Amino acid sequence: QKEVEQNSGPLSVPEGAIASLNCTYSDRVSQSFFWYRQYSGKSPELIMSIYSNGDKEDGRFTAQLNKASQYVSLLIRDSQPSDSATYLCAVRRSGSARQLTFGSGTQLTVLP
Amino acid sequence: ETGVTQSPTHLIKTRGQQVTLRCSSQSGHNTVSWYQQALGQGPQFIFQYYREEENGRGNFPPRFSGLQFPNYSSELNVNALELDDSALYLCASSLDLGENTEAFFGQGTRLTVV
Numbered sequence: 001q002k003e004v005e006q007n008s009g010p011l012s013v014p015e016g017a018i019a020s021l022n023c024t025y026s027d028r029v030s031q032s033f034f035w036y037r038q039y040s041g042k043s044p045e046l047i048m049s050i051y052s053n054g055d056k057e058d059g060r061f062t063a064q065l066n067k068a069s070q071y072v073s074l075l076i077r078d079s080q081p082s083d084s085a086t087y088l089c090a091v092r093r094s095g096s097a098r099q100l101t102f103g104s105g106t107q108l109t110v111l112p
Numbered sequence: 113e114t115g116v117t118q119s120p121t122h123l124i125k126t127r128g129q130q131v132t133l134r135c136s137s138q139s140g141h142n143t144v145s146w147y148q149q150a151l152g153q154g155p156q157f158i159f160q161y162y163r164e165e166e167n168g169r170g171n172f173p174p175r176f177s178g179l180q181f182p183n184y185s186s187e188l189n190v191n192a193l194e195l196d197d198s199a200l201y202l203c204a205s206s207l208d209l210g211e212n213t214e215a216f217f218g219q220g221t222r223l224t225v226v
Contacts, residue, residue, distance in 0.1 A: 004154075031211050043202055043220040044155065045114075051212050088154050098209050099145060099168055102154030 001026050004091050006103035014111050019076040021106050023089030026070065032092040033065055033072045034100065037085045044088055048074060079110040115139060116205045116218035124224045125193050133188040133221045135203030143167075143206040144186040145215065146178060148199045155202055161186055162209055190223075198225045 004025050013019045021035075032051050036044035050056045050063040050072065062075040072091075076083055086107045090100040115138035125131050137144050143162045147155035157170035161180035175191040190197055200222050204215040 034214070036217075043200070043217040046214055046216060049212070049214055090154075092211070094211060098143070098206065098211070098213060098215075099157040099160055099170065100147075100155070100204075100215060101157070102147075104152070104154050 114216035118218035137205035
């Protein structure tokens, strides 16, 4: 079992719709959770971080965390073609090294 | 713009050669992590430097080594390059080792080994 799993997609949604991206993780001692957006040929860009159970909203983005179910999700409301990218879920465990463990990413396409 | 800069942006090397990649961390950040991202995969952790000391290492062989300098910039060195080392190498800068610290990536170095 991979430490961080994401549906690879591709996920296609029409412009204006809600895109839902999901991520599960295997290590219960995971503490911090991050969503990165990566455009083709570019480096990952941090868009959301979440540390406590529940929802966290930032503009059109909402991150949801459920530590009991070991599940984190990202909702993108009013999706735009510019949101088309690969979305990477990253998890940080507690411990001495603060490295991130990434999923393989979900490719999202927003259709005009 | 994250304030994290990497050089060079692209590099082509021959199998068996050595390469040095460089990273300047964001102002005020004392922690640098290096990741390797193969095509179609998520970034894989190579190692992390905190205040000039290696603070953790992923599952990479010893021919991957690094340094962090007093100004917190960092280098990644790879010896005896193999074809499978072809990837995007990413440097991430963090304020410190806090559990909720966010990590910001540079633009990456695309390494091609032929």
